[in-house]
Amino acid sequence: MRTDDLIRALAEDTRPEPPPARRVVPVFLPAVALSMAGLLAVLGPRPDLAQALTSFVPAMRHVLSLALFAVALTAALTAIRPEGHVRLWPLALVAAVALGLLAWAWMATLPEARGMALMGKTNSICLIAIPILSALPVAALFAALRGGAPASPTLAGALIGLAGGGAGAAVYAVHCTESSPLFYVTWYGAAIGIVTVVSALIGSRLLRW
Amino acid sequence: MTGQDDDWAVLLRQALAGDGRAYRSFLAAVTPVVRGIVRARGRGFDAAQCEDVVQDVLLAVHLKRQTWRQDAPVRPWLYAITRHKVVDAFRARGKALTLPVEDFADVLPAEAEADPTERRDMEKLIAMLDDRSAQLVRLIGFDGASSAEAGARMEMTEGAVRVALHRAFKRLAQLRERHVD
Numbered sequence A: 001m002r003t004d005d006l007i008r009a010l011a012e013d014t015r016p017e018p019p020p021a022r023r024v025v026p027v028f029l030p031a032v033a034l035s036m037a038g039l040l041a042v043l044g045p046r047p048d049l050a051q052a053l054t055s056f057v058p059a060m061r062h063v064l065s066l067a068l069f070a071v072a073l074t075a076a077l078t079a080i081r082p083e084g085h086v087r088l089w090p091l092a093l094v095a096a097v098a099l100g101l102l103a104w105a106w107m108a109t110l111p112e113a114r115g116m117a118l119m120g121k122t123n124s125i126c127l128i129a130i131p132i133l134s135a136l137p138v139a140a141l142f143a144a145l146r147g148g149a150p151a152s153p154t155l156a157g158a159l160i161g162l163a164g165g166g167a168g169a170a171v172y173a174v175h176c177t178e179s180s181p182l183f184y185v186t187w188y189g190a191a192i193g194i195v196t197v198v199s200a201l202i203g204s205r206l207l208r209w
Numbered sequence B: 001m002t003g004q005d006d007d008w009a010v011l012l013r014q015a016l017a018g019d020g021r022a023y024r025s026f027l028a029a030v031t032p033v034v035r036g037i038v039r040a041r042g043r044g045f046d047a048a049q050c051e052d053v054v055q056d057v058l059l060a061v062h063l064k065r066q067t068w069r070q071d072a073p074v075r076p077w078l079y080a081i082t083r084h085k086v087v088d089a090f091r092a093r094g095k096a097l098t099l100p101v102e103d104f105a106d107v108l109p110a111e112a113e114a115d116p117t118e119r120r121d122m123e124k125l126i127a128m129l130d131d132r133s134a135q136l137v138r139l140i141g142f143d144g145a146s147s148a149e150a151g152a153r154m155e156m157t158e159g160a161v162r163v164a165l166h167r168a169f170k171r172l173a174q175l176r177e178r179h180v181d
Helices: A003-012 A020-042 A049-054 A056-079 A089-108 A111-119 A123-145 A153-173 A181-206 B002-016 B020-041 B047-063 B074-103 B108-114 B116-128 B131-141 B147-154 B158-180
Strands: none
Touching (some): A020 A056, A049 A056, A056 A089, A056 A153, A111 A181, B020 B047, B116 B158, B131 B147
């Protein structure tokens, strides 16, 4: 086929398609809503949620999760453009705040109480629940951004995982009663890490073009 | 430089709004530039192989055109797509070329320009489509039929032709992807 023939054929296919970024909201919001509905139905919200949201240290679980989601989604939307340069410092900033909080809690907790605060009582359910709650948001982001053209499909997949994991963690935080940063930075972080690695692997295949 | 980019941006914006004529002008305008990059980067590829890569780039530009941000310059976006596809082509043909080079060392120089199969990557892929899609792409590509004419000949509505054509191009890119592995 001559290149001119190809051009003529391509030019006949002019159906406008929305840019990938504009597909995110219509699929992502229902996905998060379903995750939240699942959490409320199966695990339920923590009884003192309103109180937990108004005191600084426990509320930071929500703040950090949502910040991670926002920053990672922004980066993912850049990563799916072929010429997009992903800035990693906003992600590093969120990580630094989380680690700062972790270090502060380590100092503020009595040495004999640190082990208990770190392990908590619910680390295994946290490690299972966050990836499950992240599955739909991650899937929604992949569905929305599949039409993208990332220079690095693996990086784009990882950023989708961070965004979806952040959303999943924010949903889980509505239930979670563990208020020490020693617990939530560690275990939320580990759970989001799992989601991110899996998403990077999915991205390396699904987002190839 | 920037003047040209502005022209491209105007054409591509119109194309994204559904203007086929602007789109064709856009593709025709960027093709020589893409070809220049592919030839400069693709040392070791002969002209026919380069043209296959150029066609890969155009197909990618087509399927990913909505990733261009309408307020951004066209050139960096176009270069990024081109680079991505040239790298792909190296990876694919690197494998394909290392094998026969030793086996056919003595026949290679004579064959390089004469062998027409190298230029037929896209045709091979079209042949792998289902019959109706292949017929549609050929009608429009080779015979120069418009969507309406192709529809009339294949007893499809123009809308159905456009949907089928779009699917055919997506499928071609997928086939190419597999072909590259």
